[in-house]
Amino acid sequence: MNDERWVEERLRVLDARDDWKPNADAALAGLQQRDRRRRGWQRGWMWSMAMASACVVAAIILPAPAKCAMLGVGCPRPSAPSILLAPAVVAKAPAPAHLANYKESGSPNAPVVCEIYSDYECPSCAAFYNSVFPQLVREYVATGKVRVVHRDFPLPQHPYAKLAARYANAAGEMGHYEEVVRRLFASQPEWAANGNVDAAVALVLPPETMAKVRALVDSDAGLDATVAADLAMVARDQINQTPTIVFVYKGERRKVPGATSWELLRSYLNQLLAQ
Numbered sequence: 343m344n345d346e347r348w349v350e351e352r353l354r355v356l357d358a359r360d361d362w363k364p365n366a367d368a369a370l371a372g373l374q375q376r377d378r379r380r381r382g383w384q385r386g387w388m389w390s391m392a393m394a395s396a397c398v399v400a401a402i403i404l405p406a407p408a409k410c411a412m413l414g415v416g417c418p419r420p421s422a423p424s425i426l427l428a429p430a431v432v433a434k435a436p437a438p439a440h441l442a443n444y445k446e447s448g449s450p451n452a453p454v455v456c457e458i459y460s461d462y463e464c465p466s467c468a469a470f471y472n473s474v475f476p477q478l479v480r481e482y483v484a485t486g487k488v489r490v491v492h493r494d495f496p497l498p499q500h501p502y503a504k505l506a507a508r509y510a511n512a513a514g515e516m517g518h519y520e521e522v523v524r525r526l527f528a529s530q531p532e533w534a535a536n537g538n539v540d541a542a543v544a545l546v547l548p549p550e551t552m553a554k555v556r557a558l559v560d561s562d563a564g565l566d567a568t569v570a571a572d573l574a575m576v577a578r579d580q581i582n583q584t585p586t587i588v589f590v591y592k593g594e595r596r597k598v599p600g601a602t603s604w605e606l607l608r609s610y611l612n613q614l615l616a617q
Contacts, residue, residue, distance in 0.1 A: 458585060506526050
């Protein structure tokens with residue numbers, strides 16, 4: 343009797359309310375939604391399995407370069423961290439022989455050679471030489487860690503850049519290269535506006551030395567030969583903007599185009615020297 347009463351009570355609980363009415367549309371919509379979820383899950387599972395199978399097959403049959411490009415596996419490790427923007431690395435080649443001349447500074451035994459391609463009329467070059475270059479000289483060139491090589495790359499859109507290079511190289515023949523280079527970049531806005539390179543250089547040279555520099559600028563074709571030699575290096579290193587720095591380390595030439603901050607340059611040199 344107790345069992346029967348318990349069953350009857352349960353059945354009464356399950357009885358529909360007096361105001362209840364069946365809603366076939368809502369029931370159908372619920373069933374359709376559940377069916378869509380089930381089919382979506384099945385499609386996702388099948389797609390995942392297909393992709394996993396394709397990756398396994400590709401990992402087995404593809405050559406190493408294709409695996410690296412498509413799957414990101416089997417890629418060679420980079421030889422050294424880079425600065426910015428992933429600097430382009432020129433094909434490995436023996437470091438050029440460095441002759442003692444006025445365009446070079448630093449120890450000939452320095453482990454890193456820093457070749458700087460610049461244009462005297464380029465504002466970015468002036469910013470680099472006025473703010474970054476003195477720190478490079480103080481911390482790395484003067485301490486024997488880096489050897490600097492200046493390379494002339496007068497751009498065709500700058501009408502006075504080649505003339506400025508002739509004055510700097512003529513001053514170099516007289517033993518006054520560095521001070522003229524500093525003066526040309528420091529006073530760039532003035533002489534670039536009127537083309538009076540002579541007046542800018544005359545401010546840092548004794549009169550008798552300035553007279554010899556003028557004579558060389560007017561007559562010596564050898565000054566253009568030094569620029570031509572640098573332009574040959576421009577073609578070799580595929581330089582297309584100024585300033586550009588090429589680091590030569592252990593026979594490998596690494597190109598870093600564009601102006602860079604002192605913090606990034608120092609970080610890169612420290613990484614290079616730590617190898």
